Amino acid sequence: MNIGQAAEASGVSAKMIRYYESIGLIPKTVRTEAGYRVYSDNDVHTLRFIRRARDLGFSVEQIADLVSLWRDRERASMDVKRMALAHVDVLERKIAELQEMAGTLKHLANNCHGDGRPDCPIIEELASGETRHASSRAAPKFGLAKERLRP
Amino acid sequence: MNIGQAAEASGVSAKMIRYYESIGLIPKTVRTEAGYRVYSDNDVHTLRFIRRARDLGFSVEQIADLVSLWRDRERASMDVKRMALAHVDVLERKIAELQEMAGTLKHLANNCHGDGRPDCPIIEELASGETRHASSRAAPKFGLAKERLRP
DNA sequence: GTGATCCTTCCAATGATGGGAAGGTCAAGT
DNA sequence: ACTTGACCTTCCCATCATTGGAAGGATCAC
Incomplete structure (x- = not known):
């Protein structure tokens, strides 16, 4: 082949x-x-x-x-399970981060009237506020291997 | 400065x-x-x-x-709102993907006794099964800008 | 004046993947 | 037999955001 x-x-x-x-x-x-x-x-x-x-x-x-x-057919399934669960942990932390981002953005967008007026809380928050939360600040370096799942 | x-x-x-x-x-x-x-x-x-x-x-x-x-303070806040909401969409799709991954892995890990025996459904699923689901298969190319939030 | 700490530019690497060029190979059709 | 097109090979480059380092100049505190 x-x-x-x-x-x-x-x-x-x-x-x-x-x-x-x-x-x-x-x-x-x-x-x-x-x-x-x-x-x-x-x-x-x-x-x-x-x-x-x-x-x-x-x-x-x-x-x-x-x-x-x-x-290795003799390997302990424990090793595999441990890897899988560790990976689930990473995924779940990542999910929490993304949910926080999405939540913040939705909140900001809800308070943005979206008409022609120049006032926009999204911009204002970015310009002056603290958009970051404890969890994202404290988040240790962790990354998912793959950004684009099916690129 | x-x-x-x-x-x-x-x-x-x-x-x-x-x-x-x-x-x-x-x-x-x-x-x-x-x-x-x-x-x-x-x-x-x-x-x-x-x-x-x-x-x-x-x-x-x-x-x-x-x-x-x-x-540009004269610009419509609508533009900003639209960007924010589009970004929320991307985030939410990403969240759904990750949840699916985590769910699959948790399911597999639950069925893995995790002892010294060589049988492990996680490995078996990877080796022979279809681990992918419709949503991830159909997922269009989309990526989040940043993998590591605070690298 | 001297050592430490800045600053500058440039180059390379990361991870997983795609794109493409230049050239060799194979199978099928004429 | 010869052409054509589809395949294969290696090699280099690009992505994205970020970090690291080297080599050399500038500034600062003593």
Whole structure:
């Protein structure tokens, strides 16, 4: 199977397959005489695994762990569960942040009459007020691996 | 005021101030004979405005719009309101995505006994199942400007 | 005057992905 | 057999916001 077919079958773009290979997330494949990468059904399986983990917001680094756990049939499911729950934590903190942002903006927009008059509490708040809340101020550095879920 | 003091006063790093200048978000400042950038209280005010908009998740591009609306007191507040509400939409879609991810992961983790046994539904789902849902599949390309809120 | 602390510009890296160019390869149609 | 078009290869560049660092000049406190 060529890289294009593997991409089609797995839902991971050819570009990304090469990238994953280059960073060592997947091993280097067998090549044809002409240098074409050749993929097996099993490789496609792995790629699909990766794509799904990606869809759940895992970073490539985390996925590397997941893949090794997946390959190691003896691994403790505890490790996987811990990773999943830690990731849920990150997601939930992120959700809370976004809800706070959205809430603040909605509140401001509700108090903006939206006509031609120059008064706008949104602008005024940005210009002079404290728009930030404790949680966003105190928020430690945390980030989701993927911004665009399906770019 | 030097860039360092302006950074301190506004909460925007000196690095970012130079960057914002380089991309035209803020105008080029006056310089001293030695080439040092000089900032006024008004500049700091603008920088603080920018930082707050950033905290609310606006992209630099959107902030450029907001800043020009802010400077132009004759503009209709409607524009600002429209921008804010459009941004709320983006935030809420993002929230829904993250909630779905977190929900899927929690569901999987609940069904994972988490002991030493190798069976783990999380891994199994990733390996063979369809983890994606309609909303994430259908999700159009949309992204939030900022991944890390306070990096 | 000297050392510490600023400031300057430039360059690189991050993470995950897309875009594209330049060139080689393959399969099918004429 | 030859062309055509679809594929493949590598390599470089761009994104977005931000940080880091190096090399060198300026300023400041002592």
